[in-house]
Amino acid sequence: MLSITQELYDAIVAHARRDHPDEACGVVAGPEGSDRPERFVPMVNAAGSPTFYEFDSTELLRLYRDxxxxxxEPVVVYHSHTxxxxxxxxxxxxxxxxxxxxYVLVSTREHGNSEGPVExxxxxxxDGVVTEEEVTITPTEKSTP
Structure with missing residues (x-):
């Protein structure tokens, strides 16, 4: 099961809408071994394509070093289908x-960059085996000063 905050969900969906009609892609990093997505990292689709995405190799190397x-580690790897x-x-x-x-996929096929529900x-x-999992969206925690 993927548990993700509303803030991260909204950021991924906004990126998918913004890049439509091209596919958007990115990563949500989290502490190693935690399975907690925390840091949103939108990436550039080097393919610039509505049917394919490709991380820019230089940008990806920089991300992995960071x-x-x-x-x-990458907790979520996301991209959109347009x-x-x-x-x-x-x-x-x-x-x-x-x-x-x-692996999160967001489909913008219904509304493109407009408001409206997405998949x-x-x-x-x-190892090539795809298993869908439940997604739970949690409220974004407010940090205390």
Whole structure:
């Protein structure tokens, strides 16, 4: 099960809408071994495509170095589908290289960059096997001074 704050959910959906009609992509990092998504990291879709996403290799290397320095790992790897349902394509499955990550897909096919509901689904993808999981959206905690 993926448990994600409303703030992170909203940030992922906003990124998907903003980049429509191209696919959006990014990572939500969290403390190593915690399964807690905490730090939203929107990435550039180097493919600039409505049907495919690709992380920029330089940007991705920088992100992994940064996560390593912070003792973080990618808890969520997300991208959007602009014309199809929020289900991993064969290409998505082939690119899934983080066995502990939640793979989130957001479909913007109904409303594009406009307001309106989106399809937001999460999967575990391990050795080519796709398993959908429940998503729980929790209130964003207010930090105390």
């Amino acid at each position: 996560m390593d320095a912070r003792d973080e 014309a199809t349902e929020a289900y991993p394509s064969r290409t998505d499955i082939g690119l899934a290289s983080e066995p502990h990550a939640h 937001f689904r999460s999967y575990r993808i391990i």
